[in-house]
Amino acid sequence: MEEEIRSLPFECQECWYVWEEEYHVRHFDDRHGNEREIWLRSGVPVPPPSSGAICPKCGCQHATMFPAGYLSRHPELMSPAEPAPPDATPLLSPVQRRVYPL
Numbered sequence: 001m002e003e004e005i006r007s008l009p010f011e012c013q014e015c016w017y018v019w020e021e022e023y024h025v026r027h028f029d030d031r032h033g034n035e036r037e038i039w040l041r042s043g044v045p046v047p048p049p050s051s052g053a054i055c056p057k058c059g060c061q062h063a064t065m066f067p068a069g070y071l072s073r074h075p076e077l078m079s080p081a082e083p084a085p086p087d088a089t090p091l092l093s094p095v096q097r098r099v100y101p102l
C-alpha cells in the first residue's frame with residue numbers, strides 16, 4: 001500500500017478566494033487486480049474531491065478545482081498569508097533612472 005500527499009487548489013467562483021486542501025491518498029489493489037484509492041483528510045476517509053468544495057471564506061459551494069501543483073505555477077493567484085513587511089531601508093537619494101540603449 002502506498003500513500004501520497006496531494007495538495008489540491010480550489011478557487012471560489014463567488015468571491016474568487018483561492019485555497020489549497022491537503023489530502024492523503026492511499027493506493028492499493030483490490031482482490032481483482034484493480035487499483036483503488038482512498039482519500040483521507042486528517043485521517044478521515046472522504047470522497048475524492050471534486051469541484052463543488054465549500055469555500056472557507058464565503059461558505060458557498062461554487063468552487064473550481066485545479067490540478068495538483070497548479071498554484072506553484074501560478075503563485076500570483078494565492079493571496080499572501082501576511083503582507084510583506086515594509087522595507088526599512090531609507091531612501092537616501094533618488095535612484096537615477098538607467099537609460100538602456102535600444
Ligand SMILES: [Zn+2]
Nearest residue numbers: 012015055058
Ligand atoms: Zn467564496
